[in-house]
Amino acid sequence: MISITDRGSMREKTLKIERLAGYLLPVVIFSLALWTLDKQIHHLHSMYIVKGITSIPLSHIELAFFLTFLSYLTLTGYDYLAIRHINHPMPYKQTARASFISTSISYSVGFNVLTGSSLRYRLYSRNGLNLRQIWDIIIFCILTFWIGFCFVGGLLFTFYPVKLSDYAPEIPVPLNLVGILLLxxxxxxxxxxxxxxxxxAKGYQISVPEPKIAFLQLGLSSVDYLLSGSIVYFLLPSNPQLTLLHVLVFFALAQIIGLISTVPGGLGVFETLMLFMLEPYFGTIDIIRPLLLFRTIYYFVPFLFGLLALIYYEYKERDEFLRKIEKATCSSLSELAPQIFSILVFLGGASLLFSGALPSNPKYLYDLTYIVPLPLIEVSRLFGSIMGVLLLLLANGLWKRIDGAYVLSLAVLLMGGVFALLKDFDYHEAAVLFTLFFFLLPCRKYFYRKSSLMHQSFSSRNMIAITLVLVSFVWLGLFSYQNVEYSNELWWQFGINSQASSFLRATVGAFVLLLVFGVAKMLSPFSRDIHMPGTEEIELAKTIINQSQETAGNLMFTGDKYLLFDDEKKAFLMYGVSGKTWVTMGDIVGTSNQAKELIWDFYEMSKFHQGRASFYEVSEKHIPIYLDLGLTLIKIGEEAKVSLENFTLEGSASKDFRYTVRNVEKKGYWFEIVSKEAVPGLMPELRKISDAWLQMKAGKEKRFSIGFFDEKYLSNFPLALVRNESEIVAFANIWSGASNEEISVDLMRHSPDAPDRTMEYLFVKLMLWGKEKGYRRFSLGMAPLSGLETRQFAPVWHKVGSLIFTHGEHFYNYKGLRDFKEKFNPVWSPKYIALPKGLKQGLVLKDIAALISGGVKGIFSKENKRTASRIGRHAPEKLSEELI
Incomplete structure (x- = not known):
């Protein structure tokens, strides 16, 4: 006896064999069909078949297209009836679209049940139909097709059983019996x-439609079959012995066997069977050409239209998503386009030079002289190489987004392409240059810098690349003409066979151009030279600061920074120089349409003076520009800004502030605002407090990134004071932004005998005063090393900085400063240093530290090492203490 396990194993093996047979059978049938077709038409030349197709009357082809249109229009009725059958209201337009797309694609791809069903599910599910309803539509359409086929095929096979060719495969069952079974x-x-x-059927209940819809099914599917079969008949040559009914019978047999084979579209199988059955009436070529046309008109053309309709439908459905993708792609390209075009233009220049060094085909030159005069050919050889050198130089300007480089590159590419055609009809090189011209033409918006080409700097890598191309150009020419004996007469020889002379003249022209460019660059004055600001520039900077909503620009009044203005005189950068490092302090001050240009100007100016550009304590505002410059960004902390509209002493969250205010005022101290006009009269007392504060800290003044005690500096601002009847114990200068947007403080000092929480009291009272005056926010400055990531894959700098932030109390109370500012519930925003990559980073950081600390010795002063443990008692010693 066979056990249950053995039976299961046998059943599993049987299923595997059936599945394998299901995969192999279509392949075998398709291979046999192709082999048979090849055997029948191997003696025919392909061009003979093509010429035979052109002999079919155009009116018959037009009729075939019209019948195809009617056939697919009829097919849309399948889905329309199915929608009515499931009682789901849907416009005919949507139904027709789903029907045409699914039918046209599945007819050509094959596996109709799989492809047609998946497409219908994709399209109908978007219109609110569920899986069950879509499945009912699919079953309905399949039944509609087979009802019509069975009806028409049954009538033809029963009442018109034509005699097949002797070469056609024998059908084991009489056609009359087949027809009766179908009916x-x-x-x-x-x-x-x-x-x-x-x-x-297989556990699924199929709902048969009511008689009215069933008759409509029969009528539609019968018409569809007659239309598609008639197409073949009208494409065939006329033959009195062959009627439309003959063709319909043959078509039915070929179509049913093609469907059973499951070969996509019955490809090969349908043609083979039709070839056998039509052979008694026509020659092979007369059968092949109509079948090829039928395959193209009825299957391939609708497939293309259906595929395009599907793509368009999917695009419309994802219009918003694709727009976002397009926007993101364009944004990414806008960042990379200048660099890409710079590289391509550089390669184009190298190509022009190398082609000028290589000998041309004398045959091309001889033919060219019939069209182009010899002097013009010689001039084109010379200027072709000069255009190559210009492209090498302009590539640097394109990389830096200079608008002049963009305009000149277009002109040089166009002229280079013309010269490539004139010198030896090098259409390959001309096509590359013209193509590059047309791609560069619509990219004007990516080259926005209004800068002089003479003032641009060339990096060492750029100069090395240009040198290598020029050396290769000279070597290639010398190698190509090594058999030509040099003589002075070579310089003045002109002609088709004097290409060595042309190379020598082109070499001289290229190097003369480089010499002129170098001399002009050295002699051209640099309009952005470094100098301390004069009275006029200081007044202009004051005007810009007074119009700026942010307060950081007030650091200009320290007088230790250089200023760089934009061309519109609406914004400026303040910067310092330490060693070879050029450091900007903060973001651009003011608002200007030329912010990008101003940053680039600073970068170019530093390069012109052989320096390294860096941007210290900048926000996220201009990060893309810093990346364009090839810089990297390091996060150095976060800036805290308090919303004054929400700041209050009421509620449980502010109880600590209320205690501070009561405690200080209980001891007889109060808060006072002094106008800037009254500040000079207080200077002796303020200096006394500052000197005592510095002595207590055992250090010296920091500079550049924060203010320092200077009478001229302090006279520009009102002061916030904490005092009693006899003396001032604390002060801070007040920075205010335009439109009452922001208020902040910079220099803060207190006397050694000030009461506890004096500085916290000053902040609280100043915020309340700012709120009363209508200011929107109060800047508490930056918390160094705050907000750095500690995750596993975070940058090394973040991990080290976070470790110092958490456990670095010995050097500086970073965490205490952050906690103090956090008490005011501020909004934190990141701050960065933008600096060069690689080994230069260490030198830049050292130079910035020296600039802030007043020299290299200041980096290691006691002030920088002293702990800020008193932060809870006296608030931060400097509100904007720096990282270095």
Missing amino acids: LVVAVYFFFSFRKLNFK
């Missing part, structure tokens, strides 16, 4: 319809 299937279907019965 019986139709009868059973209508029996179920009239009796309103349903039947099950």
